[in-house]
């Protein structure tokens with residue numbers, strides 16, 4: 169297991185948490201590079217700050233190629249360590265660079281968005297988007313360390329904080345009802361960026377994500393629970409041409425998948441309301457603007473979890489627990505049940 173450090177001010181002491189290397193390739197996007205990227209590069213010996221344009225459309229093989237070419241141009245050898253400083257896009261691209269550069273060099277993840285801190289930087293999945301879909305080309309590459317400095321969230325826009333909070337709600341929904349309740353009660357102080365609240369939020373979410381990843385690094389069984397809300401969520405993102413943010417889509421996905429579970433009498437009925445209240449508290453939408461049930465249903469079939477052409481769903485038993493059957497973590501759901509649940513949240 170990689171070392172995960174959660175500490176206000178940690179970025180200033182990053183050199184205490186990186187492996188010994190001849191040079192450091194600090195990779196950051198154009199929003200994060202100037203301030204946080206430079207801060208990290210300035211305290212490491214022989215650091216090369218490599219910037220790429222911000223945004224999901226740049227999580228591509230082209231960006232990977234540009235960065236690896238730049239590293240080769242600078243004659244960075246096998247004794248190089250990659251430092252990813254940024255949101256999930258940076259963690260994924262820089263992690264993939266590290267996984268492949270000279271057949272693999274170490275990476276230290278320094279996530280700077282909430283989503284990256286509690287999700288993208290943890291678990292060792294790296295990769296890029298391709299024309300056929302998101303995250304379809306990549307590698308598993310465990311980081312040497314993950315260094316989380318909650319103070320960097322001061323500059324993260326509120327909408328991005330909400331996005332990350334969707335995954336925190338998911339952690340509560342699949343593993344810890346009391347944590348979900350705490351998120352609802354602490355939403356105001358989280359948006360105020362109070363350090364104690366941010367620390368608790370990040371720690372508990374990292375703990376939960378880790379507990380699902382630990383025994384299942386290659387995503388065979390238990391890790392699938394982390395996809396709660398994501399079968400519908402990914403379909404929504406896809407149908408919207410990725411105009412809908414991931415957190416927004418996953419929020420709605422959790423609501424609809426709770427409704428599906430409840431219609432099948434697998435999920436306790438109050439789960440829908442609890443998730444609804446949580447989305448409201450963290451300023452995420454709880455209705456879909458258009459009824460996309462036709463194309464949405466189609467889009468669920470292109471999900472990574474498809475088995476024999478059928479979409480698979482993670483269903484809750486109740487908030488705080490995932491429903492399993494005979495060791496299976498995902499369920500097949502009849503189309504009409506999905507259609508009915510989609511309709512309920514369309515306006």
Ligand SMILES: NC(=O)c1ccc[n+]([C@@H]2O[C@H](COP(=O)([O-])OP(=O)(O)OC[C@H]3O[C@@H](n4cnc5c(N)ncnc54)[C@H](O)[C@@H]3O)[C@@H](O)[C@H]2O)c1
Pocket residue numbers: 197198199200222223224227254255256257258260280281282283284287288289290291292293294302303320321322323324325328331414
């Ligand atoms: N590998 C995994 O296991 C995993 C898990 C979940 C998500 N992801 C990936 O993560 C990506 C989404 O991550 P994201 O939401 O962080 O997107 P992102 O990296 O695009 O960051 C969101 C925005 O916030 C900006 N930003 C980041 N930190 C900032 C800070 N401290 N101050 C100001 N601005 C800041 C970024 O520049 C960007 O504009 C997706 O590509 C998704 O596929 C990967």
Ligand SMILES: [Zn+2]
Pocket residue numbers: 287335398414418
């Ligand atoms: Zn997600």
